[in-house]
Amino acid sequence: MKIFKEIEEVEGTLIEWRRDLHSHPELAFEEHHTAKFVAKKLREFNIDVEENIAGTGVVGTLRKGSGNLAVGLRADLDALPIHEGNNFSHKSKNPGKMHACGHDGHTTMLLGAAQYLSNHGKFSGTIHFIFQPAEENEGGGKAMIEDGLFKRFPVDSIFGMHNIPGIPVGCFAIKPGPMMAAFDVFELTVHGKGGHAAMPHLATDPIQIGTKIVEAFQNIVAKEINPQEPAVLSVTKFQAGDTFNVIPSNAKIGGSARCFSEKIQLQLERRMGDLSKEIAKAFEARCDFHYERRYPPTINNEKESLQARKAAVDLVGEENLISDHRPSMGSEDFAFMLKERPGAYIWIGNGDGEGSCMIHNPLYDFNDKILTLGASWWVRVAEQYLNPAQTY
Ligand SMILES: [Zn+2]
Ligand SMILES: [Zn+2]
Incomplete structure (x- = not known):
């Protein structure tokens, strides 16, 4: 040396x-x-x-x-x-x-x-x-x-x-x-309807809907993005509720997405946005979705x-x-x-x-x-x- x-x-x-x-x-x-x-x-x-x-x-x-x-x-x-x-x-x-x-x-x-x-x-x-x-x-x-x-x-x-x-x-x-991937972050809020844990039929449970969104997100990298294109989608936070007997009104979910091309960034952003909004709607809730590009590749x-x-x-x-x-x-x-x-x-x-x-x-x-x-x-x-x- x-x-x-x-x-x-x-x-x-x-x-x-x-x-x-x-x-x-x-x-x-x-x-x-x-x-x-x-x-x-x-x-x-x-x-x-x-x-x-x-x-x-x-x-x-x-x-x-x-x-x-x-x-x-x-x-x-x-x-x-x-x-x-x-x-x-x-x-x-x-x-x-x-x-x-x-x-x-x-x-x-x-x-x-x-x-x-x-x-x-x-x-x-x-x-x-x-x-x-x-x-x-x-x-x-x-x-x-x-x-x-x-x-x-x-x-x-x-x-x-x-x-x-x-x-x-x-x-x-x-x-x-x-050499290194792009770094994007996302955050979404499922707006449900709070209520008594004993009477879920009178509430719209944002936790239940949030888990379906997180699960659906796993489909994007596994089944929708070309397997030859590296991509990561990690949910790193899921925040909802404060106690045992209350269904909360909202659930907040966030994480980061990584890839090497503008094309995949667009695909991730579009599909995550569509899935979160459509799943929330299917269960009679509403969802705000934000995707932010932090660092390019x-x-x-x-x-x-x-x-x-x-x-x-x-x-x-x-x-x-x-x-x-x-x-x-x-x-x-x-x-x-x-x-x-x-x-x-x-x-x-x-x-x-x-x-x-x-x-x-x-x-x-x-x-x-x-x-x-x-x-x-x-x-x-x-x-x-x-x-x-x-x-x-
Ligand atoms: Zn560092
Ligand atoms: Zn460093």
Whole structure:
């Protein structure tokens, strides 16, 4: 495994930064401490800094030479509303909040690369280091675009990286095309008629009707969507009633749907809406149905995927580059940036032994052993993009 010497030399510092960020997790759009930390470091590296983009977003800009190309490198700042189950010394100091997705590591790796590129980088052109808020659920990437991200910091291509437990340390995974699914949410309310549990004939039971809707939804992926097209429809909440002897008036049902194409999104939305309304009507109730598209699918462009792949192969060799993996049914708001600019998103292995606890688990921790590798990958991607003649 090849790591830049100057990055290897600061490994202890990178671990310190990562653990500091880990112990101070902040939720979507509240990343004030984290954003200040990032801005301070970038200034220490003599990089121009713009803060408060979409609230807590930060962009650092580094220019060298007269090259016209500009590249965007993106990391995420936010943590999750999870109570940390770990007991090590750098565990979360903010109860109910935790860096359970490794964004502490992502931020640190990009800062490590920024420091190297400012001091030693061999390139001619512009690098924008993009630190986005609110990757989890709230679409901070989209908010930054709406706040003029690519107008204020124009880039020709954009790259993103996420750690992935279960893939060994020293491995990367990437391929062109779909990497992660679209993320949509739905919510419906069955409006029945409340009454006494002993006299159901005088009520219209929204629980009974709701269960038929949930059951009918299972037919959509199993029997209506082309089995060659990946799709997930998960009902994750069903809320109704407060006590033993009352049939409630309403039942609320919600969940999420995932797929890779606009066509399937439309099919899911239309069929869920039709089934919930028609089933409610058949049982003399009424139903409101709302379907909301949160994140588009994360689709890698061919050219940038090859560039990202080459940077990884230079570091870890062809044998440690995975490109036959299936896309994840999880999602990523980097997808919004990929809709605006060509680019690619790569996974870096967080470990298959230590480091294999899945993200979003209260026992997860970003693996410090990959900090220098991730920072080196960022450097290679940027230098190769802005200095194609560069060999290593
Ligand atoms: Zn996450
Ligand atoms: Zn994440």
